Amino acid sequence: MRKLFIAAALSALAGAAGAEVKVGMITTLSGGGAGLGIDVRDGFMLAIEQSGRDDIEVVIEDDQRKPGIAVQLADKMIQSDKVDVLTGIIWSNLAMAVVPAATAQGVFYLSPNAGPSQLAGAGCHPNYFNVAWQNDNLHEAAGAYANSAGYENSFLMAPNYPAGRDALTGYKRMFEGDLAGEVYTKLGQTDYAAEIAQIRASGADSVYFFLPGGMGISFLKQYANSGVEIPVVGPAFSFDQGILQAVGEAALGVVNTSQWSKDIDNPTNLAFVKAFQAEYGRLPSLYASQGFDTANLLLSALEKADPSDPDAFRAALMEADFDSTRGKFRFGPNHHPIQTIYARKVVKEGDVYTNKIIGVALKDHADAYADECKM
Amino acid sequence: MIAERHVNLALVLGLIVVPSWALAADEPFTITLATRAVILALAAVGLNIALGIGGLVSLGHAAFFGIGGYVMGILAYHAQTFTPLDLGAFSIAGTKAMPVIWLAAIVLSAFVAAVIGALSLRTSGVYFIMITLAFGQMFYYFAVSWRSYGGADGMSIYVRNSFPGLDTLVPIQFFALCLVLLGLVLYLNARLVRSRFGLALDAARQVPLRVRTVGLDPLRLKLAAFVLSGAVTGLAGALYADLNRFVSPAMFSWQFSGEIMVLVILGGTGRLFGPVLGAVVFVALEHFLGGLTDFWQIYLGIILLLIVLFARGGIIGLLCGKRGLHD
Amino acid sequence: MQAGAGPGVFRGPPRLQRDRTARHMSAILIVEQILNGLQFGVMLFLMAAGLTLIFGVMGLINLAHGSLYMIGAFVAAAVAGATGSFLLAMICALVAAAVAGAIVEIVVIRRLYAAEHLDQVLATFALILIFSEGTRWVFGSFPMYLEIPDYLSGAVTLPGGIQYPLYRVMLIGAGLAVGLGLWALIEHTRIGIRIRAGENDREMVAALGVDISRLYTLVFALGAALAGLSGAMVGAIQSVQVGMGEPVLILAFVVIVIGGIGSIRGALVGALLVGLTDTLGGVFLPELFKLFMAPAAATSVGSALASMSIYIVMSLVLIWRPTGLFGGRA
Structure with missing residues (x-):
């Protein structure tokens, strides 16, 4: 460095x-x-x-x-x-x-x-290019993955701020099943015991969460110890290389969606x-x-x-x-990537926790806002 | 020891000379930094009225700063989207005119300060610190969950608001505007301190009993100081929002309340120009230390610590010896 | 952990049955949420006890108390990572926080006892900056790994069929045990007598030949140790990261202010009140508003109010009793 x-x-x-x-x-x-x-x-x-x-x-x-x-x-x-x-x-x-x-x-x-939705839609600009993703992408992929995994009743959770609400909107855009619950937590919340109790009581067959940073670490650790066995799906943010070692065993086996993985x-x-x-x-x-x-x-x-x-x-x-x-990469008309998003699973390689691709969640996926972009 | 008025004079000269140099040398960012320092100074001057003169340690002044910011944000948002602002019984049009925004910011933050002050002044000491913090936090969480105006993300105003006869988008003009406002507030502050009200307030801080014996209510004096203080900080919030063309709940955060307090103490509590010096030094430190290392906040912390431990009375106290402007 | 189970295994029960389950669950849910609030409150108490003790004896506002909590968590993570022993990690966290507390007291804090609250706030604010960035300098910018040991992981079934994480049961137990120990220490030991005396009359204690500065260092280290311990214990179920101490610090302040500054008993009552308000408010306020509002609006108003709830409680308490529930002096 x-x-x-x-x-x-x-x-x-x-x-x-x-x-x-x-x-x-x-x-x-x-x-x-x-x-x-x-x-x-x-x-x-x-x-x-x-x-x-x-x-x-x-x-x-x-x-x-x-x-x-x-x-x-x-x-x-x-x-x-x-x-x-x-x-x-x-x-x-x-x-x-x-x-x-x-x-x-x-x-x-x-x-x-x-990649906020405003900049992908009505607020797009000829000089703005997003190389990562539009914010909804990984969540949409998670919804698509949930369909293919056969989940029919998801419990959704995200912090109560715009990106959190966009995340759940993205998941719902693709997910075809029912919702067992939809909870917005406090931004920066560190204890999820109350939400985990709600998940336990909800009768869901899957949990989708978007809790970036330390929030996700806290949730996963607590969930792993709660005795609730409902499978969890999340976006890559909570399972990424930097954060994964801190989550540790609690993340093992969890499926998450990402446009990149070190084994592409x-x-x-x-x-x-x-x-x-x-x-x-x-x-x-x-x-x-x-x-x-x-x-x-x-x-x-x-x-x-x-x-x-x-x-x-x-x-x-x-x-x-x-x-x-990521292999093939191209921009859509609103200067956001059209790309493949993978489903990955957390595995342990030696002493290091990392991800392994288990399949494609969405192929050549463009974002939902491109039509609103006039430039 | 240097006379305090010489320090003040040097400070005023610096605030005029440095931006003028930056203008000549075509360094617009230096002007932006100076504008930031002036606006933070204004916020701190506001806090200093409560803190230094009234002895009210408020850890919730971010509430007023944020109110000023949101007044600007909301009025400008309605003006830029051409939607009326619905206030229940009636609705008003948004505006991009700074004088109107300032007035609204001052009136609203003064009103909120009156309510918070009336409730908080029932307590004293640490309890006062904490209850003001609690009110600040309430506003913070309210702003975070206020979806119509951006929630936790805050909202952008794309063009700076206007002032008759000026092009506020030109950095030096906006700077000059802020500097004039700061000067005006400092002048009023100096008048206030020497007025009967100021003297009574000072006495209320030091010997409340004596004030009561001459028939004045120390609580009402303190409340008045708190309201003035909140109004000035609210004005600063409106300017700060205009500087960044952006408002967010971060303006309401307790860390920000702490930061304004740092500015006051750094410069010298209770000194007229203390908050100004504190703001200038703080902005300069932040800028230069940030360029040196990723871990610059360690050094900032150490410097602050050294000042508290070895320079009671802040930098002005260090330079001029112990004497507040009201003694 | 769970995705391995695959789809289909945990498919929800048929609709009719689920409705009945839901009603049956709600009673359990309430009990479980109360337990959650209790556990949160007990952890807050460990933080608040140290804070209130330090204020009561030395009259010091210590904003850096959250940093000691963070140090406890980081040291525990480092030790657990190196040795694999959770118990050793907890002990080291406690000792490290106590040592850090003692050093800070000797180098910085003792110069502040005579200072105004204002100077104390600024100095300890500066300490937060130093500790936070110093921790990042030593341990890096990524969160650290600290996990519950196998023998404390998983859930236990409590009477009434409530599934509850064993570790949280342990937290409640450990927190209450430490609280009891603290009470015994203060009420029944020589040190405790000196601490109580120090709260009442500093000069008198010094005149009686007690080494007041050593007593202060001891009290500060004790408070630091409690913070470090709670940081380490909570670190196992939360994210061990820079800045983790500040939210807890603010809550701990709320607790001691509600309870009355300097009062351990007040800290306990305040901690439980805050823990329960925060947990139950977050869950039940949105439900409450659903009774007379559209669900979406109820959720947003409810969660907004829930995040403000403890501050509302605190200001109500202070407006009603300006020195807190059990407080004597300001």
Whole structure:
């Protein structure tokens, strides 16, 4: 990690002489949510380093997961650093605070994680590209998986905030069975005993939950010990490499949906996993793969056009002519990916908990908001 | 020891010279940082009226800051979507005019401060700290679950609100506007401290009994201070929302209440310019330390700790020796 | 854990039967939720007891109490990861938190006893920043792994056919045992006599030749140990991550303020009140509103009110009794 900083710093120094492209990365590097931002940054910088290009300057700043700070950093990067491209934001609420103003000022924004529905639908913008997913995607895939697994009566749970309600909407969009219950928990809640009791009493045959970060860890640990045996399905966020070791045995065997997994069999992905592990001494996460793909998309577009020619650069981005860790990758008309989403199962490899693909949940899936996007 | 008015003068000069330099050197972000410092200073000046002069340790001032922010957010949202704001019996149109928004923010936060103050002032000491915190938390959770206005995600206002005769989107103009407001509030604050009300309040803080013997009710004095304090912090909230063109429940969080308190103590509690110095130093620290290391908050913590332990009376106390502006 | 069971195995019972089950379940559900509230309250009590003790004896507001809770959880996770022993992890967490508490008291806190509440708030706020980012520096940015040992995992069947996690039963038991121990310590030992004396009259205690500064260090370490222990115990069923202490800290403050600052008995009553209000409010308020509102609106109003409920309770208590239920002085 330190090495990369030096690389970035060196390129920054060199950049003073002749940087052609300036990239601003606003991401979460301190506080409780720092793990995600660090992975995006490390994946991104790995790709930049591998490219061997020294004419790209990456300015990295910590948003502390505070929308106000993120907005100021965006102002700084656009006004003072004069960046061509912004990227890095993890959280949807921060993205909603930053992206519309940034793209309106003519800057390109490549999202390595957040994909709020507003930016995919009516609020889409020619300069906004999402390399990860639209927020609903993994939840829709989970609903589709639940159908194929034969579940008929699901209990749904998510925190009471917009992304939580979108998550359950996404699941319900695909799920064909009944609902045994739908519960919205407090954001940041750490104890789920009350909800688990409701699950026990609900008569559900499956539980779908979206509880990002520490909330998911707490829930899974408590659920595993509750004696409730109803199978759980979740999105990748609670079963990702960074978090999985903290959940441990409680996650073993749980099916989760993801557009990426370290065992997707293509040369780019295998090389990425290996290189990431060699560079940072840990397995890459979903977020690292998204950071890596974002940088490679950027690099592929820079081969063809310069951001100073926005139309050409936009067309080059739209082509998505790069080798993605997910295999085939293309953008839909609203600049969100059309991609395959897998069902994975948590397994233990030696001492390390990780995921194994067990099937395809949704093939070449586009998001539900593309029709609302007029551009 | 340096005279306090020299420190104040240097501070005012700094707040004029640095942004002017930034304007000349084409460093707009420095202006944005300075604007942030000025707005946080305004919030802290508000808290200082309760804290420094009234002796009321409120850990719930984020409530007023957030109310100011949401007043701006809601009015501007209705203006930008051309939908009327439905208030039950009647509805009003949204607005993007800053003076109207400010007035609404001041009136509403003063009203809420009056209610919270009237209930909270029944307690004192630590209980007062905690009951104000509780009210702040209530507003926080209310905003989180208020779906019409973005819930936990907050909401964006895409174009900064307008002020007659100015282009507020130009950083230096918006900065100047905020600085003038801060100056105005500081002037009123200074007048207030020297007024009969200010003197009585100061006495109510130090020797409540003596105030009562001359026929004044210390509780009512404190309540009045609390209301003024809330109104000023509410105004700052409206400006802060305009700076970021964004409001979210984070403005209501107890951490933010703590942060404004840090600004006041850092600069010097009860000093007229203490909150201003505190805000400037805090924003500068945040900016420069953040550039040095991922773990910059450790150093921020250590600096704060050293100030409490070895510089009682804050930075102004350190520079000028112990004397509050009201002694 | 459960997905291996595969579809079809846990298919819900037929509709008619399910309705009857649901009605039968609701009584069990209420009891189970009360147990959950009780368990939450007992854990809050461990946090609040230390906080209230420190305030009662030294008059100190310690915002960094949540950091000691976090240290307990991280040390427990590290020790359990290295040795595999849960019991050893708990002991180490307790000791580490106590040692950290003692060091902090000697280096920083003892300079604050004479200071105003305001300075105490700022200094301990600064300590939170140092501890949180320091922990991230030492242990990394990802949550840590700490799990319930096999012999405490799974559910037990309580009288009445209620399935309840064994570990939570243990938490209730352990919390009550520690509370009892604390009471015995304060009421029946020499140290306890000194602590009580210290609460009443500092100068007198010092005049009687008790080493007051050592007593203070001891009390602070004791409070820290309780926080560390509860962090470690709760860490096994929650996420061990940076920042985990602050939400609990706020709740613990609510508890001691409701109970009356300085009163251990008040802390116990306050903790149970907060634990039950928070748990039962979250479950039953949305149901209550469904009686006279549309379900969607009821859920949102109910959960909004539920998240505010403990603060509403607290302000009502303070408006009614400005120094809390069992508090004497402000």
